[in-house]
Amino acid sequence: MAMDTRSSWLRRYETEAPPRMRLLCLPHAGGSAGFFHKWRAAFGDDVEVLAARYAGRQERIAEEPLTDLEEIADAISADLLPYLDVPLAIFGHSMGAAVGYEIAIRLQARHHVVPELLMVSCCKAPHLRTPREAGFGTDEELLAEVVRLGGTDAVLLEDPDLRELILPAIRADFTAVARYNARHGVPLACPVVGYVGDNDPDITAAHVAGWADIAPKGFDFRVLPGGHFYLVDQRDALVEDIRARLAPQR
Template sequence: MTVVQPGEREGGAWVRRFHPAPEARTRLVCFPHAGGSATFYHPVSQAMSPAVDVLAIQYPGRQDRRSEPCVDDIAKLADLVVGELRPWADRPLAMFGHSMGASLAFEVARRLEADGVTATALFVSGRRAPTAFRDERVHLADDDRIIAELKRMSGTDAAVLGDEEILRMILPAVRADYRAAETYRYTPGPDVSCPIIAMTGDDDPQVTLDEARKWADHTSGGFDLQVYSGGHFFLTHHAAAVMRAMTDRIEGRSAVGD
């Protein structure tokens, strides 16, 4: 496995490191939700540094990568991300993903473990387990229906939701992400051996508690379910508590089941 030198780690299309923490023992890799971008995790990076070195994944087709083709398949996206993360595995990696990002984080963790790199923890937020299937087809809907879905989930900045021109501009990436999330199918095989910590809102229309609990079936390393008040984007209202729970787990102050 090739490991890059510290001076070579800054920047890059896929991996964003907003607040480098070179002394941190662990890196936390954050995966955005459908329609999201790496900048969603800028506050997380700021808050958790220097205790944790936060890396945020930037998918193609948005912001400064808007001219690049979107990737609308979780498996393909996972293969690409794994290639970008290998150089960062010179210290332990934990992973956090919200919604679509949780499915992607799981698939990336599986691939890395098969390659000899086992995550220290996998935090999956706002997403049902891979085997908790729902037949969803929002990605096939017209633009107005997708915009309505964005507003229903409240996962997009209010200023963006009120700007029709910006909304239309980001729709190709949103549609591609919805297609990736909704067409994702779990492939039976080795899962992960790291602990999985599932986080969910108690009023999330996308995830029932039973669907969240099914994440336990995908690890041999222990499972914990943390339930917060709120809907699909509960984490925006509980950011401090979520980050505290992750930091405690990453730094060994809490264990699965605590």
């Protein structure tokens, strides 16, 4: 693993040899780069994993977290530029999927770079989203929402000291998601793959299947057992599916 001094926004898991491809992994609201630590060598010796390091957590705990999803996408897109010497694939979970969509748009519009693949997990298609006022006004309401959705963050929040440290980042991310006003009808220049858990309390298969409307280069879709954080228990199945999609075409 390398903390590349070129980037405050990316954690880089270097391959021994020069990579054939890079995979950018974007965490959920309240999540951190560490969520993808077990993915660091999961896709072969020639696929280098980059994990987004959102402000306000882990090594960046002292920094003010951003509350605008497009500002997050702007910052990560800028830090990605030195890594575009090989093809790039993008995987984002929940909020990370929306960030990934915005990054893909920026790369194709501003830098004439088209990702090899955008993989979106447990996230409504952009044109199905509606911005809303950020809810969960009290800490208790916000904590209840995190617990409802499940995932590893809910366990961390049981510790009062950890809760005090990470709650500001969670609140900032939930605010960014609530305020996000996605561009309607902007087609992607790359293929898209959607993933969802069959028991997600909020995101349905139809919500994710809607990405097909803005994926003229192709869309595929998988439903896996589990809720909003299906990718914790179904990590092996998901990783195997992604590995197959990133494999060299013969």
